[in-house]
Amino acid sequence: xxxxxxxxxxxxxxxxxxxxxxxxxxxxxxxxxxxxxxxxxxxxxxxxxxxxxxxxxxxxxxxxxxxxxxxxxxxxxxxxxxxxxxxxxxxxxxxxxxxxxxxxxxxxxxxxxxxxxxxxxxxxxxxxxxxxxxxxxxxxxxxxxxxxxxxxxxxxxxxxxxxxxxxxxxxxxxxxxxxxxxxxxxxxxxxxxxxxxxxxxxxxxxxxxxxxxxxxxxxxxxxxxxxxxxxxxxxxxxxxxxxxxxxxxxxxxxxxxxxxxxxxxxxxxxxxxxxxxxxxxxxxxxxxxxxx
Amino acid sequence: xxxxxxxxxxxxxxxxxxxxxxxxxxxxxxxxxxxxxxxxxxxxxxxxxxxxxxxxxxxxxxxxxxxxxxxxxxxxxxxxxxxxxxxxxxxxxxxxxxxxxxxxxxxxxxxxxxxxxxxxxxxxxxxxxxxxxxxxxxxxxxxxxxxxxxxxxxxxxxxxxxxxxxxxxxxxxxxxxxxxxxxxxxxxxxxxxxxxxxxxxxxxxxxxxxxxxxxxxxxxxxxxxxxxxxxxxx
Numbered sequence: 001x002x003x004x005x006x007x008x009x010x011x012x013x014x015x016x017x018x019x020x021x022x023x024x025x026x027x028x029x030x031x032x033x034x035x036x037x038x039x040x041x042x043x044x045x046x047x048x049x050x051x052x053x054x055x056x057x058x059x060x061x062x063x064x065x066x067x068x069x070x071x072x073x074x075x076x077x078x079x080x081x082x083x084x085x086x087x088x089x090x091x092x093x094x095x096x097x098x099x100x101x102x103x104x105x106x107x108x109x110x111x112x113x114x115x116x117x118x119x120x121x122x123x124x125x126x127x128x129x130x131x132x133x134x135x136x137x138x139x140x141x142x143x144x145x146x147x148x149x150x151x152x153x154x155x156x157x158x159x160x161x162x163x164x165x166x167x168x169x170x171x172x173x174x175x176x177x178x179x180x181x182x183x184x185x186x187x188x189x190x191x192x193x194x195x196x197x198x199x200x201x202x203x204x205x206x207x208x209x210x211x212x213x214x215x216x217x218x219x220x221x222x223x224x225x226x227x228x229x230x231x232x233x234x235x236x237x238x239x240x241x242x243x244x245x246x247x248x249x250x251x252x253x254x255x256x257x258x259x260x261x262x263x264x265x266x267x268x269x270x271x272x273x274x275x276x277x278x279x280x281x282x283x284x285x286x287x288x289x290x291x292x
Numbered sequence: 293x294x295x296x297x298x299x300x301x302x303x304x305x306x307x308x309x310x311x312x313x314x315x316x317x318x319x320x321x322x323x324x325x326x327x328x329x330x331x332x333x334x335x336x337x338x339x340x341x342x343x344x345x346x347x348x349x350x351x352x353x354x355x356x357x358x359x360x361x362x363x364x365x366x367x368x369x370x371x372x373x374x375x376x377x378x379x380x381x382x383x384x385x386x387x388x389x390x391x392x393x394x395x396x397x398x399x400x401x402x403x404x405x406x407x408x409x410x411x412x413x414x415x416x417x418x419x420x421x422x423x424x425x426x427x428x429x430x431x432x433x434x435x436x437x438x439x440x441x442x443x444x445x446x447x448x449x450x451x452x453x454x455x456x457x458x459x460x461x462x463x464x465x466x467x468x469x470x471x472x473x474x475x476x477x478x479x480x481x482x483x484x485x486x487x488x489x490x491x492x493x494x495x496x497x498x499x500x501x502x503x504x505x506x507x508x509x510x511x512x513x514x515x516x517x518x519x520x521x522x523x524x525x526x
Contacts, residue, residue, distance in 0.1 A: 164394050167383075171391050174382045180362040181340060181372050182391045183442055 006137045007257035008250050013142035013211070015249020016149035020204035021226035022233065022241035022248075023156070024197040029235050030173040031193030033091060035227070038078060038098040040219040041105035042198055043205030046071040047214055048113050050206045051120055060123035067202045075198020079191050106216040115216055120209035145207045152200060153242050160238070169193055221265060225252065228268045232275040234285025244283065293317050294339075294370070294446045294478045299348035299358075301331070301338050301502075308334040310502045311348065316446065316478040321469050323493035323510065325486040326523060331502040332482040333375055336450045339480070340372035341365035352446055352478075367395060369445035375454060375482075378435035381424035385415055388423050388434055392441025401441065408437040411467065429460035436468070446478040447471075453485050461485075465492040490514045498523050 021039065028036040049070045054063035078101055086097040124141040160166035171179040172189045180186050205219060212218060229248040233240025248268065255267040275282070294316035301309040309331045316322045324332050337343045339350050341362035349358045357365050366372075371392075379388050389408060393401055409416035412433040418426060423434060432452055439447060449468065453461040465481075469492045472479040483489030490496055490510040497507040500523050506513060513519065 164390075167387055167391055168394060170387075171380050171383060175377065175380045177342070177374065178378060178380055178438075179391065180342070181366060181374065182438060183363050183366045183393060183395055184391070185363050 003257070004254065007254045010137035010257070011250035011253025012246065013138065013145050013249075014208075014253065015246035016146045017204050017208045017245075018222070018225045018229050018249050019242045019245025020149050020152060020200055020207070021222055022229040022245040023153070023238060024201035024204065025226055025230040026233070026235060026238060026241040027156075027193055027197035027200060029230070031169065031190050031197075032079075032083065032094075034083065034094045034098065035235075036078075036098045036194075036197065037095070037223065038101035038105060039197065039201045040205075040223040040226070041102035042071065042074045042078060043201040043222075044214065044216060044219045045105050045109055046074060046198070046202035047120070047205035047209050047219075048109055050202075051113075051118065051209070051214060054121060060121070064203070064206055067206045068199050071198040071200075071202025072195040073198075074202075075194040075196070076191055078198075079194035083194070084187075109216040113216075117213040117215040117218065119213050120206075122210045126211070141210065148203065148207060149242075152203065153238070156196075156200070156238060165189075165192065224265055225249075225268050228272045228275075231272060232282055234282025237282070237284035240282060240284030294350065294352050294480065296335075296339070296350045297348055299335070299338065299350060300346045301334050301343060302346045303334075308502050309338065309345075312499070312502070312504055313348075314497055314504065314507070316480045318445075318478045319473055319476045320494040321465075321472050321479045321481050321492050323486075323489040323496035324480065324482045324499055325484070325489055325496060325513075326499035328484065329501075330499040330523075332484075332499055333450055334502075335499070336372055336374070336448050336480070336482055339365075339370060339448055340374075342372075366442050366444075369443070370448065371439035371442045371444035371446070372448040373432075373435045373439045373450060373452065375450040379423045379431055379438065382422065384420055384422055385426070385434055386419045388438050389415070389441050392438040393443055396443060400443070404441050404443060408440055411440075411471070412437055428456050429464070432456060432460075432464060436464070440471075444477060446480070449479065449481045451482055451484060453483060453488055458488075461488055462491075465489075468492065486520075487514075 024039050025035060028034060046067045050063040050067035053066040054060060082097050082101055083094055086094045122141065124144050126139045126141045128135045129138055129140065160170060168179065168184045168189050172184060172186050176186050225248055229244040230241050233244035251271065252264040252267055256264050296312060296314040299309055299312045312335060324335060326332055334343060338345050339357065341360050345358055349356055351357055352369055355368055357368060357370060389405055414430055415434055415437055423431060426434060452464055465488065468479055481489055481493060490513060493510040495508065496510050496513045498505050498513060498519060505523060506519055
């Protein structure tokens with residue numbers, strides 16, 4: 001029983017990362033009805049930029065701020081240069097184009113930073129915390145990760161529910177024509193949505209990098225987990241992405257704990273398959289299932 | 293005044309509007325009537341900037357509207373209440389209203405917000421509810437309220453009677469008529485239901501296959517028997 005508790009607690013940190021990446025996917029989906037498979041590529045590229053800044057300045061916070069800025073800019077570039085022209089054709093074309101962007105970003109990162117895994121320095125202690133005379137499967141760094149994820153979720157929720165920009169973004173997502181007729185500059189609003197997603201994904205990348213390592217392909221598996229969480233959460237729902245992101249992290253941690261970590265991707269795909277079989281619109285989604 | 297001059301619209305091989313000219317004076321309701329496919333909605337969507345015209349122009353008090361995007365046309369003072377899905381169902385009543393005219397100052401918007409609640413008290417009672425919980429009539433009031441939040445000088449109403457009970461249609465249209473007179477805005481009303489439209493309108497035009505086949509006072513059109521049989525089907 002204590003072992004199960006340890007596995008569950010150990011999954012919260014990775015769950016928070018998955019939640020952030022799922023959040024990024026949901027943000028672009030809500031804004032443009034495109035699942036952005038390049039999201040992890042953007043996060044990887046952004047994280048490499050952060051690593052370069054970290055190496056240069058030796059300061060983790062400066063690197064994180066650099067990642068936030070780079071993530072926003074990269075989001076704008078991808079939306080403007082690739083999605084806008086392709087979206088005029090059709091949505092499935094846009095989704096395939098995001099795969100193209102992913103491959104291009106991975107190739108570019110390989111050319112700039114090399115294809116090998118590189119360690120990202122630990123900003124905070126990564127040893128297990130000892131409280132009440134017992135070692136817990138959480139480190140100080142895990143707590144920082146969870147804290148950052150919580151702050152971003154609260155900030156995004158406030159942005160969407162309390163500000164004019166958030167209102168414009170929601171209206172644009174649900175009914176772009178009425179938004180336009182109300183005076184919302186829809187094109188600009190969509191671009192801001194992609195920039196935001198780029199920021200959230202970039203932060204997820206910088207947060208996960210110290211616990212693993214970074215290479216052009218190292219986040220690919222994160223895409224599988226985040227996509228699973230986002231889809232089960234309903235794709236439209238910020239709360240769904242966060243809840244299912246953490247949930248996915250916990251399930252994967254338990255599966256890895258009792259069997260082997262190489263089974264985690266399989267477990268994620270099983271979750272996804274179950275979701276599609278039982279509740280294809282997602283737990284928090286209110287869209288009807290759509291056959292294609 | 294909204295002035296439409298020689299406006300033509302083409303969707304590929306289909307000529308949707310052909311050399312339409314029309315004046316919509318302030319303080320009055322002008323009705324555009326005609327059968328399905330006459331080009332009524334195309335006219336409205338073109339005026340609002342959602343459709344690009346092939347030729348011709350439209351202007352409001354001398355400012356040319358054609359060539360501007362929808363989000364700029366509404367800033368220039370022309371607000372469209374489109375046919376059908378004209379609110380955001382996932383947002384609350386309050387949020388739908390706040391969406392209109394986000395570029396305006398907070399105090400101006402708050403004043404209009406209060407005026408809209410005066411005009412449509414039921415919206416005030418339902419302000420925290422999602423738009424998709426409203427009845428058809430309430431939703432149409434919300435759509436008009438959202439357009440009014442943009443502080444329009446010209447209001448374009450596309451088939452406000454669609455799917456509504458006759459009594460509610462009459463109420464809404466009477467309110468629109470009063471609004472035109474009190475706030476001195478130009479109202480262009482598109483209706484398939486000619487009888488209802490001509491009852492509130494001062495003047496009207498009849499569209500058929502994208503062309504104006506008659507224009508005149510509402511009573512002239514309503515009493516023109518041949519025209520009614522030929523184009524309006526009653």
